Amino acid sequence: MTVAIVGAGLAGSLLTCFLARRGVPVTLYERRPDPREQQAERGRSINLAISERGLDALRRIGLADKVMADALPMKGRMIHPVEGPLDFQQYSVSGDRAINSISRGALNNALLDAAAAAPGVEIRFEHRLVGLDPKTARMTFETPDRTVEAESDVVLGTDGAGSAVRGRLVADHLVDEAVDFLDYGYKELTIPPAAGAFALDPGALHIWPRGTSMMIALPNPDRSFTCTLFWPNGSFPALDTPAAIEDHFRTHYPDVVPLAPDLVDDYQQNPIGVLGTVHTAPWQAFGRVGLLGDAAHAIVPFYGQGANCAFEDVVELDRCLEDSDGEWARALPLFELRRRENTEAIAEMALANFVEMRDKVASPVFRLGKRIEHALERALPGHYASRYELVSFSTTPYAEVQQRVRRQHQALAGVVLLAGLGLVGLTRRLLR
Ligand SMILES: Cc1cc2nc3c(=O)[nH]c(=O)nc-3n(C[C@H](O)[C@H](O)[C@H](O)COP(=O)(O)OP(=O)(O)OC[C@H]3O[C@@H](n4cnc5c(N)ncnc54)[C@H](O)[C@@H]3O)c2cc1C
Incomplete structure (x- = not known):
């Protein structure tokens, strides 16, 4: 029994570790070059918040301590009004519970290292899935110099919100999908260290709630902060000169301007990200092709739960395999049965939290x-x-x-x- 996993992002590389632990031979395919040998892409979700669900999954494969070694715990929100003092709101009643800001790249690399070291695992980078016959599980990949065919008993799509595996299932009328795009996009900006120190309190997730727009900032181990500005689609291009960008930030985010010397450059160079919720049903076909993580149910990022939820998927699929004696044809439908209501619930809560973060936290x-x-x-x-x-x-x-x-x-x-x-x-x- 061989398993092909398409997408070596967070869910795919963690899933490889879990399956390898069960003695399942896995080939992991990834369209990008090996990220352990590359620089992170500019302006693309550099860090993320990992909380208990993600940590629970990492503990199960002995990786939590390694990942947490560089984590920055954030014990509450720090609200930045346009004027007046900052307001710290602790997350937990005891004040000591924290969500953890970690580097997405470092997390992915740690998972890839663990997957690569596991027995029975082969990783093929620069393999973009472009074709899939769901009945025979025959796959076609494009590599930099040729097209490659491959076969496997089971194919699992962990290839993210724009999943090609899902696309093939939809094209063959085996799966229905609906993508609810949010009327907001996002852009990442950087607050560098100030004289070698954090320019803001690194023990908090910083929020600038501004009603129709919102900015957040999470700390990085190099003492910088990555800010993410969320704004209605169409608003970003309206700031089309350095003066317009500076004016806007001076008016709405005045405390950020002196801390972000590259603000204009970041704003002009960094891409605008798209946000949305993916609904897919069913998540599997013929008991041999399955979807999980963002490929099955991408959500908006406002609860900081997308990756946590994808990691929980992996734990649940592993449990389903255990309860189905390793039979994929039983495990995949069981996974969907147990997991769907939960992913629908977090999708709703993530949307609701956006309203809370941008409109309510300051009131x-x-x-x-x-x-x-x-x-x-x-x-x-x-x-x-x-x-x-x-x-x-x-x-x-x-x-x-x-x-x-x-x-x-x-x-x-x-x-x-x-x-x-x-x-x-x-x-x-x-x-x-
Ligand atoms: C701005 C922003 C902030 C976020 N913050 C948080 C947060 O704080 N906490 C949190 O838990 N979540 C957060 N998320 C959500 C989180 O990033 C995702 O839920 C998570 O990355 C999903 O993991 P995944 O493995 O399913 O997909 P991805 O991480 O997207 O991985 C998919 C992989 O598949 C590969 N791939 C794609 N197509 C192909 C193909 N055709 N062939 C081969 N490989 C392919 C991609 O290159 C990629 O490596 C955030 C998301 C955004 C956009």
């Missing part, structure tokens, strides 16, 4: 709500937990998180209503 009502939430978590340990806590600091299935938070909100609304009625009764009695 006094939001801050009060968070304080009440933390007070409830403190008063009712084990009974009340915030959505953020459950998503980022637990492995509670996403769908359960959504249901539990809904129940908590209903209960809370009931308590508020009863308290309100009590107050009305009391007022009436006092007025009598």
Whole structure:
């Protein structure tokens, strides 16, 4: 039984490690050259936040400590208003739980090193999948100098949001897909170290909430920050001169301007990224071609969960193989059955978190709500937990998180209503 994995990104290289551990021979195909020998692409999601779900997967293959060695823990959000003081909002009630900023490239390289060292694994870089017969699992790849045919018993597509494997399944009417593009794009900018030190607090995820636009910044091990500016599509080209760019940032992000000497150059040179949610059904065909990670269910990045979720996919698929005695024809449908409601739940929560980050985090009502939430978590340990806590600091299935938070909100609304009625009764009695 041989397995071909298409896409040596985060999900594909982790999956290779998990399958190799089960003694499954794997050939991992990747369209890019070996990233361990290359510079990272300019302006393309340089770092990401890994939280409990991702760490849980890495621990299972003994990689968590290595990856965490260079991680920068972020214990809360630092809100940057246009004017006035910064506002730090801790993520957890105890204040000590953190999400971790890590280099995407370093994580991918660590996973590739582990995959390459595992027995039975072959990695073929510069192999772009361009053809696939889902019935026979025959694949066609383009390499820099020729076209290559390959066969495998099972083909797994971990080739990201624009998946070619998914594209082939859709073309053969075996899978339906819907891509909901967000009306926002993103651009990455850099805040370099200031005199060798971090220019902002590296213990926080920085947010500049501006209603229709939003910027965030995560720290990097070289003491720089990568900022990501999210803005409605069509807005970026409107700033078409250095003066217009500087003016805009001076007005809306005044504290960033002195910290980002290459702002104009970054803005002009870095690409505009596309954001969206991918819905696909089913995730497999003939029990031998499957999709996971972004290829099956890409989400918007506002909960910092896409990679965490893709890593959880790998853990779940491994579990399904265990429960199906290694039979792929049973494991792939079982994986979809167990996992789909969870990926749909995080897709919804990620969209909702965008509204929270760009519109609400700066408002006094939001801050009060968070304080009440933390007070409830403190008063009712084990009974009340915030959505953020459950998503980022637990492995509670996403769908359960959504249901539990809904129940908590209903209960809370009931308590508020009863308290309100009590107050009305009391007022009436006092007025009598
Ligand atoms: C701006 C931004 C910020 C984000 N921040 C976070 C965050 O903080 N936390 C988090 O958990 N997630 C975050 N994400 C989401 C995360 O990046 C993705 O969910 C994650 O990378 C998905 O992993 P994947 O392996 O499924 O796909 P990818 O990482 O996209 O990997 C796909 C791989 O397949 C290869 N490939 C593509 N087509 C072919 C082909 N035809 N043949 C061969 N190979 C191919 C690609 O080269 C690539 O190596 C963010 C995303 C964005 C856009």
